[in-house]
Amino acid sequence: MTTSTARVLALLEILQGGGLRTVPDLAARLGVDERTVRRYVGHLLDLGVPVDSVRGRHGGYRLAAGYRMPPLMLTDEEALAVLLGLLAGGRGSSVGSAAAGESAAAKLRRVLPKPLARRLDALLETVDFTARPDTRTAPEARVLLELAEAARDQRPVAIGYTDRQGRAGDRTVRPYGLVAHAGRWYLTGADSVSGEVRTFRLDRITALTVQPGAFVVPAGFDPVATVLEGLARTPWTHEVSLRVRADLAHLRTRLPAGLATVTPLADGGGDGDGGSDGDAGWVRVRLRAERLDWIPPLLAALDRPFVVEHPAALRDLVRALARRLDEYAADGGP
Known part of the structure; x- marks a missing residue:
C-alpha cells in the first residue's frame, strides 16, 4: 500500500468518526498540506464515498448523512482467523500492543454482518488466552512500514540508533530485509559505519529518513539466516x-x-x-x-x-x- 493510499484511507477513518472536519484540522492530522487534503477528498468521491463540502469560514468536509461502509465480506473462518489473530497477537506481538489489537478487533466487528458478529461476540466472551501481553518495547508502525518500503525499493536509509550499551549514534544503512524473531523485529543490511552487513533492532531506532539513491541486494542474500547468525555471535555479559x-x-x-x-x-x-x-x-x-x-x-x-x-x-x-x-x-x- 502506497503512502498516499494509506492517507486516503486514514482520511475516510477520520470522517467516519462523525462531525464536520475543517481542512486545516485534516491537514494537520494527516501530515499533508491543505491542497493535498482536497485531492484526497476527490479520490474518495471517485470511489463513490459521499463526502459533503461545507463552504464558509467554519466549513470543511463530512460524510453524507446516513452513509455507512458496506459489510465486510468475510467467511466465518476468515473472520474468526482475523479476530483471534488480532486479540491473541496483541499478547505476544512484536508490533503494537494488546490495546491496539483490541481496538482493531472492535472496528472489524462493527462492519461485519450482524449474524456473524453475534456469533463471534459469543466466542470472545467465553475465550481466554494463557499468554500475557508482551511488555517489551515494540517498534513504531511508521518505522516498520517505511523500512519495508525502503527495502522493497532498495533505497538507503539514515537512522538514529542506540546500541545495546546505550550509545546513541547516526548511520546510513542499505536495508536488505526485515525479520521478526522471538518477539522482536530486526533490520539487516550494509552498515555505513562498519562497512559490513549488520543486524539492528527496530525498537532501538530513534529516527529514520529515506535517502536518495539506490543499491542492489547481493545475490542469494538470506535475511533470516543473517539475523540468526548475527544473534548467535552477539557477545553476552x-x-x-x-x-x-x-x-x-x-x-x-x-x-x-x-x-x-x-x-x-x-x-x-x-x-x-x-x-x-x-x-x-x-x-x-x-x-x-x-x-x-x-x-x-x-x-x-x-x-x-x-x-x-x-x-x-x-x-x-x-x-x-x-x-x-x-x-x-x-x-x-x-
Whole structure:
C-alpha cells in the first residue's frame, strides 16, 4: 500500500468518526498540506464515498448523512482467523500492543454482518488466552512500514540508533530485509559505519529518513539466516553452564528459545548429588544472559535436580532465592 493510499484511507477513518472536519484540522492530522487534503477528498468521491463540502469560514468536509461502509465480506473462518489473530497477537506481538489489537478487533466487528458478529461476540466472551501481553518495547508502525518500503525499493536509509550499551549514534544503512524473531523485529543490511552487513533492532531506532539513491541486494542474500547468525555471535555479559537431570522435552518447553542450548551428556554427567528423575539423564544447559537475576526463578520452575557449573555468582543468587522461599514458607511468614 502506497503512502498516499494509506492517507486516503486514514482520511475516510477520520470522517467516519462523525462531525464536520475543517481542512486545516485534516491537514494537520494527516501530515499533508491543505491542497493535498482536497485531492484526497476527490479520490474518495471517485470511489463513490459521499463526502459533503461545507463552504464558509467554519466549513470543511463530512460524510453524507446516513452513509455507512458496506459489510465486510468475510467467511466465518476468515473472520474468526482475523479476530483471534488480532486479540491473541496483541499478547505476544512484536508490533503494537494488546490495546491496539483490541481496538482493531472492535472496528472489524462493527462492519461485519450482524449474524456473524453475534456469533463471534459469543466466542470472545467465553475465550481466554494463557499468554500475557508482551511488555517489551515494540517498534513504531511508521518505522516498520517505511523500512519495508525502503527495502522493497532498495533505497538507503539514515537512522538514529542506540546500541545495546546505550550509545546513541547516526548511520546510513542499505536495508536488505526485515525479520521478526522471538518477539522482536530486526533490520539487516550494509552498515555505513562498519562497512559490513549488520543486524539492528527496530525498537532501538530513534529516527529514520529515506535517502536518495539506490543499491542492489547481493545475490542469494538470506535475511533470516543473517539475523540468526548475527544473534548467535552477539557477545553476552554472562555465559551460564548448568547440568540438569531432566528429559529434553521438559526442558525445551521451559527454557527461552534462542538463548538456551540443551545437550545430552553421554557419560550421565551426574556427581551423585542429584537424586533421580525417573529414567531421565543429565543434560548440559548453556544460557546467555545480560543479567543473572532472572535465572534462579527459572531453575526453581524446572523442578529438577541441577548443578551450576559457572558462573559462581549464579550459585549465590540461587542460595539467596532458596533462603527467601524458606522464609516465606515458614509458619507465620518471614
